[in-house]
Amino acid sequence: MLTLAFYLAFLLIFVVFAVYGERKTAAFIQNRLGPMEVGPKGILQTVADLLKMLQKEDIKASSVDKLPFLIAPIIVFVAVFTGFSLLPLNAELSGSTASGGLFLLLAIISLDVLGILMAGWASNNKYSLFGSMRSVAQIISYEIPIGLSVLSVVIITGTLDLQETSIQQTGRGLLGWNLVQHPVLVIPFLIFIISGLAESNRTPFDLPESESELVGGYHTEYSGFRWGIFMLSEYGMMLLLSILGSILFLGGWNSPFPNMEFLSLSDLTSGTFWGVFWLLSKSLLLVFVQMWVRWTLPRLRVDQLMSLSWKYLTPVSILMLFICGIWKLWLLS
Amino acid sequence: MSYFKNISYAFRTIRKGLALTLRYFFKIRFRRNAEPVTSINYFDGENGTFTVQYPKQEIPVPDHGRYKLHNEIDDCIVCDKCAKICPVDCIEIEPIRAVEEYGRTSDGTPLRIHAAKFDIDMAKCCFCGLCTVVCPTECLTMTDEYDYSTNNILDHNFSFSKMTENEIAQKRSELEKFQSEKSSAKSESASKESEKVSPKKPVAKPVFKPRPIPKRK
Numbered sequence: 424m425l426t427l428a429f430y431l432a433f434l435l436i437f438v439v440f441a442v443y444g445e446r447k448t449a450a451f452i453q454n455r456l457g458p459m460e461v462g463p464k465g466i467l468q469t470v471a472d473l474l475k476m477l478q479k480e481d482i483k484a485s486s487v488d489k490l491p492f493l494i495a496p497i498i499v500f501v502a503v504f505t506g507f508s509l510l511p512l513n514a515e516l517s518g519s520t521a522s523g524g525l526f527l528l529l530a531i532i533s534l535d536v537l538g539i540l541m542a543g544w545a546s547n548n549k550y551s552l553f554g555s556m557r558s559v560a561q562i563i564s565y566e567i568p569i570g571l572s573v574l575s576v577v578i579i580t581g582t583l584d585l586q587e588t589s590i591q592q593t594g595r596g597l598l599g600w601n602l603v604q605h606p607v608l609v610i611p612f613l614i615f616i617i618s619g620l621a622e623s624n625r626t627p628f629d630l631p632e633s634e635s636e637l638v639g640g641y642h643t644e645y646s647g648f649r650w651g652i653f654m655l656s657e658y659g660m661m662l663l664l665s666i667l668g669s670i671l672f673l674g675g676w677n678s679p680f681p682n683m684e685f686l687s688l689s690d691l692t693s694g695t696f697w698g699v700f701w702l703l704s705k706s707l708l709l710v711f712v713q714m715w716v717r718w719t720l721p722r723l724r725v726d727q728l729m730s731l732s733w734k735y736l737t738p739v740s741i742l743m744l745f746i747c748g749i750w751k752l753w754l755l756s
Numbered sequence: 757m758s759y760f761k762n763i764s765y766a767f768r769t770i771r772k773g774l775a776l777t778l779r780y781f782f783k784i785r786f787r788r789n790a791e792p793v794t795s796i797n798y799f800d801g802e803n804g805t806f807t808v809q810y811p812k813q814e815i816p817v818p819d820h821g822r823y824k825l826h827n828e829i830d831d832c833i834v835c836d837k838c839a840k841i842c843p844v845d846c847i848e849i850e851p852i853r854a855v856e857e858y859g860r861t862s863d864g865t866p867l868r869i870h871a872a873k874f875d876i877d878m879a880k881c882c883f884c885g886l887c888t889v890v891c892p893t894e895c896l897t898m899t900d901e902y903d904y905s906t907n908n909i910l911d912h913n914f915s916f917s918k919m920t921e922n923e924i925a926q927k928r929s930e931l932e933k934f935q936s937e938k939s940s941a942k943s944e945s946a947s948k949e950s951e952k953v954s955p956k957k958p959v960a961k962p963v964f965k966p967r968p969i970p971k972r973k
Contacts, residue, residue, distance in 0.1 A: 451784040452777045454806040719777040720770065735763065 426518040430507040438658040442469045452718045479647035491545035496652035498538030503659040506532045513676045513698025517586035525583040536562040543641035554640020558631030564732040569618035571740035572611035575747040576671045589675030596681030600674035623660035626717040665709035676702040792816040822883040823902040827916040831861040831895035834869040838887035846880035855934040872924045879912035
């Protein structure tokens with residue numbers, strides 16, 4: 424319960440500063456300054472934007488399908504946020520202790536496509552519908568490589584429990600991380616990041632939203648707080664997949680420093696707060712990677728998106744699943 | 757085989773793109789110097805932030821750039837050349853002839869006409885700079901002031917005349933008085949002279965007459 428409460432508070436704060444960070448990253452990559460006016464170096468810009476957004480009128484167009492239109496943002500947010508309940512925070516706070524946690528997490532977060540489809544359909548607007556159709560096609564396609572890449576880790580760790588996965592990586596610092604300990608996982612890690620971008624509708628896979636062609640896609644008709652929930656869910660999804668990635672591949676809440684004979688760095692940098700610190704800093708690093716990719720690569724075409732998923736990522740992840748099985752059978756037994 | 761080529765091509769290009777953007781990301785610790793366009797380093801903006809925070813920080817502009825017109829009214833002889841050459845008719849002048857030379861400009865040109873009105877509508881101005889070229893006393897210049905946007909377009913009409921309503925009325929009446937005196941004197945002298953003047957020889961008409969330039973408006 425405490426874990427979930429922490430994640431709820433952290434998510435809200437994270438979204439405010441992630442939007443700021445996103446704008447600053449974009450600005451820095453483009454030789455600009457970004458927000459500079461509100462607060463020192465513009466750090467309160469998103470707070471100001473948020474206050475403006477909350478005061479906006481809650482517009483419901485007359486021809487929208489009322490019920491799905493109103494509950495769609497809630498479904499999207501609930502689907503994303505439920506995922507957080509399964510994430511451990513540090514060695515003591517393990518979140519939900521469901522033994523099939525990872526499986527449940529992947530199942531729940533793919534429910535958000537339902538909310539997106541409802542939003543696009545209920546908006547009664549062809550571009551919103553385009554956006555949500557693309558989103559459904561995209562998320563269903565990318566569920567497969569992301570699921571297979573996660574399965575590669577599961578084969579090696581032999582558990583679906585995320586806390587158990589973290590505990591297995593304890594003690595040896597950086598060398599204990601799954602990614603370092605089992606170098607076969609490098610390719611599943613890349614596939615995880617690429618599919619994670621697609622799952623959270625981020626550039627270069629932001630076809631469902633594509634500001635420039637669909638004017639926001641499925642959330643075009645939303646305004647004010649309801650739109651804010653979509654925004655929150657998008658950033659929540661980024662954070663969720665980054666935390667999941669850092670637990671599965673980058674050692675979760677474990678310190679990156681190994682214990683050495685003369686200096687037990689790992690023990691020095693472990694503990695309740697250190698665990699939270701390491702987990703969140705690894706995740707925020709992955710969030711930065713997502714932002715960095717966003718301002719580097721242009722948006723894919725729909726056919727390119729599909730061919731990337733079905734022709735490249737899926738076969739490669741099936742192959743990696745096979746290789747990881749061999750790795751587990753012959754090298755670890 | 758193109759399958760694997762595609763994969764390696766994607767990896768190479770993405771790596772290159774990411775390296776490029778990351779390089780720019782870390783260049784942000786450098787700031788652009790507020791150097792004018794004449795500086796040799798002006799276009800080195802790709803090294804660090806190019807944006808300047810305008811009202812707090814300004815990039816100097818050349819002081820002879822085409823920004824805002826200014827008329828030094830004490831030096832203006834109200835020759836109307838600027839209003840004539842203006843392609844968009846943004847200069848409006850209302851001259852009142854003085855009864856006598858009332859001063860000199862700083863370059864010594866005699867002042868014979870009062871400017872009751874010297875308005876430049878910068879909202880109409882096309883910034884060609886022709887008026888500053890034709891100005892004989894060089895009183896009409898373009899300054900380096902470029903930030904004069906307002907909420908009301910009428911505020912873009914800049915008035916340079918320093919004469920008050922009273923002065924204008926006074927100069928008008930002086931001129932009228934002078935003219936009426938002159939015309940009465942003329943008619944008197946004409947009536948005197950008409951008696952004694954013998955019929956003149958017919959004057960040959962000039963073969964070439966300069967074509968009158970039609971005044972616009």
